[in-house]
Amino acid sequence: MESRVMKLCCQGCGADLQVTEEVRFVTCNYCQSKLEIVRDASVTHTRVLEKLERTTERIAGNLKVIELQNDLERLDREWETVRQGMMSRGKDGHLYEPSTGSAVIAGVGGGIVGVVVMIGSIASSNTLGVALGLGIGVVAVAIARRSFDYAESFQSLEGRYQAQRQRMIRAIEAERRR
Numbered sequence: 208m209e210s211r212v213m214k215l216c217c218q219g220c221g222a223d224l225q226v227t228e229e230v231r232f233v234t235c236n237y238c239q240s241k242l243e244i245v246r247d248a249s250v251t252h253t254r255v256l257e258k259l260e261r262t263t264e265r266i267a268g269n270l271k272v273i274e275l276q277n278d279l280e281r282l283d284r285e286w287e288t289v290r291q292g293m294m295s296r297g298k299d300g301h302l303y304e305p306s307t308g309s310a311v312i313a314g315v316g317g318g319i320v321g322v323v324v325m326i327g328s329i330a331s332s333n334t335l336g337v338a339l340g341l342g343i344g345v346v347a348v349a350i351a352r353r354s355f356d357y358a359e360s361f362q363s364l365e366g367r368y369q370a371q372r373q374r375m376i377r378a379i380e381a382e383r384r385r
């Protein structure tokens with residue numbers, strides 16, 4: 208027995224479909240909609256079971272996630288470049304981030320050296336030594352203040368980077384939940 212071929216119209220995109228009589232479910236070759244073939248007493252038509260738009264949206268959502276992840280990776284790379292550029296090499300050869308704490312310690316340390324030199328020079332009535340001690344103290348404090356400001360600007364840049372990173376991660380999570 209030969210099955211009859213029916214001409215139907217895809218409810219999803221309007222394309223002409225040719226379906227054999229006994230088929231109940233088809234997928235449209237044009238729009239990929241899953242269709243149910245509904246046979247009423249008077250007319251046979253198709254009904255979309257799963258709209259393609261949802262799939263398209265999902266793909267678009269995934270693309271958005273990939274795009275956001277690329278942006279996040281770029282942000283991380285940019286920050287790493289800035290960070291590397293702002294770090295200083297310690298005596299042990301390692302790179303260190305500018306820190307307000309070590310700026311204060313260096314300033315206090317330099318100040319103490321200056322004061323010690325001054326006190327020693329006063330004890331031995333060495334006026335040149337007193338001037339040298341004062342100079343050491345003043346220079347140490349000036350350098351420490353500069354490093355402190357530098358460390359502060361580093362921290363504010365890092366804070367901005369972290370805040371932006373958090374925003375991007377939240378955007379990725381929101382996009383994933385869609």
Ligand SMILES: [Zn+2]
Pocket residue numbers: 217218219220221222235236237238239240
């Ligand atoms: Zn279709």
